[in-house]
Amino acid sequence: MTDTEIERLWSALEPSTRRRARIETSVFEWLEAGEASLVGEWLGLLKVEPLTGFAYAAVGALSLVLLSPVGWILSALLR
Amino acid sequence: MILTLGMAALPSLRPVASLLAVLSVLFGADGEQLDEDAVLRLVEQARAGDRAARQRLYRQHVQRVFRTVRGMLRSDAEAEDATQDAMFAALTSLDRYSPRSGVRFAAWLTTIAVNTTRRRFRRRRLELTPTGELPDVVATDDDVGDDIDLAKQRAALLQALAELEPREREIVSLRYGSELNAAEIAKQLKLEPANVRKILERARVRLAERIEALVKSRGEPA
Numbered sequence: 001m002t003d004t005e006i007e008r009l010w011s012a013l014e015p016s017t018r019r020r021a022r023i024e025t026s027v028f029e030w031l032e033a034g035e036a037s038l039v040g041e042w043l044g045l046l047k048v049e050p051l052t053g054f055a056y057a058a059v060g061a062l063s064l065v066l067l068s069p070v071g072w073i074l075s076a077l078l079r
Numbered sequence: 080m081i082l083t084l085g086m087a088a089l090p091s092l093r094p095v096a097s098l099l100a101v102l103s104v105l106f107g108a109d110g111e112q113l114d115e116d117a118v119l120r121l122v123e124q125a126r127a128g129d130r131a132a133r134q135r136l137y138r139q140h141v142q143r144v145f146r147t148v149r150g151m152l153r154s155d156a157e158a159e160d161a162t163q164d165a166m167f168a169a170l171t172s173l174d175r176y177s178p179r180s181g182v183r184f185a186a187w188l189t190t191i192a193v194n195t196t197r198r199r200f201r202r203r204r205l206e207l208t209p210t211g212e213l214p215d216v217v218a219t220d221d222d223v224g225d226d227i228d229l230a231k232q233r234a235a236l237l238q239a240l241a242e243l244e245p246r247e248r249e250i251v252s253l254r255y256g257s258e259l260n261a262a263e264i265a266k267q268l269k270l271e272p273a274n275v276r277k278i279l280e281r282a283r284v285r286l287a288e289r290i291e292a293l294v295k296s297r298g299e300p301a
Contacts, residue, residue, distance in 0.1 A: 001287035009290070010255040012233040013149040014142050019159055023141060027166045028134075034171065 113139055118184045126173050133170060141166055143185060143257055144192045150240055150252030151196050161199055165192040182266075189257040190267055193249070200245075231297060232290075239289035247282035254279055 015023065113121070118139065124132030144165050149158040169191050176187050240248055253264045261279065265272040 001291055003283065006283065006287060006290075007255055007258075009232055009236055010146060010150070012229050012236060013146045013256070015145045015149075015155070015159070015162075019155065020141065020145075023145070023159055023163050023166070024137070026163045027137065027170070030167050031133075031170060
């Protein structure tokens with residue numbers, strides 16, 4: 001067996017397409033994670049979502065409207 | 080790639096992300112081997128923040144790294160982990176590579192891969208068998224299947240490699256996996272080039288004899 005034959009045979013050790021894809025995904029996920037700025041991530045966590053803010057305001061207002069009469073009735077009953 | 084990574088972040092879309100990753104490897108691979116000048120240009124661009132250049136650099140070398148560490152380790156899974164660690168370490172420390180030192184980029188990358196592999200060996204030293212061989216790890220290989228001949232040759236090569244001394248295994252892996260010459264291997268392993276040539280020749284003969292015997296015993300043409 002010649003040097004060239006061993007060289008050729010060595011190519012049988014190459015990873016499969018699936019394994020290569022897994023390696024590539026992991027490496028680039030780690031790289032992306034390392035590059036994401038910490039400040040950016042914190043701001044992302046704290047940022048106000050317009051829809052969520054509107055939903056909170058709507059639920060709050062509705063609670064006030066519904067709970068006020070209930071509270072008034074309860075206090076009248078307890079008197 | 081960005082789409083693949085974005086999807087990988089969402090657990091429910093992981094199968095789709097895996098499929099995209101496979102397609103990306105199949106159709107986006109850099110088959111053409113670049114010369115050293117082109118590789119150095121990619122290194123410069125990657126250092127400057129060019130993500131496409133970094134990806135090309137990665138694809139130019141990942142298989143070489145896997146081939147090399149697979150020759151030293153006892154399972155595909157370990158080689159996969161070592162390749163991931165080595166490629167990540169290399170891509171995040173490109174600033175430390177200096178072509179002026181006379182070291183080819185591939186040789187520099189191989190140094191990182193060998194160090195990563197050695198760390199794995201050290202962690203597993205307690206698992207060494209009395210003969211000094213690493214214990215067999217059951218191959219959970221999803222690679223084999225497409226080509227039976229290739230799988231048989233692969234098995235013969237891996238078995239023959241397992242019977243070599245660790246130092247011999249390291250040297251032949253650097254020679255045939257990373258395609259380094261004796262001088263580069265000597266520099267990497269801090270040995271004399273003449274000594275490397277001697278070990279390499281001895282290991283090559285043993286490897287060739289063993290592979291031929293294994294293939295013959297299975298009734299397959301070499």
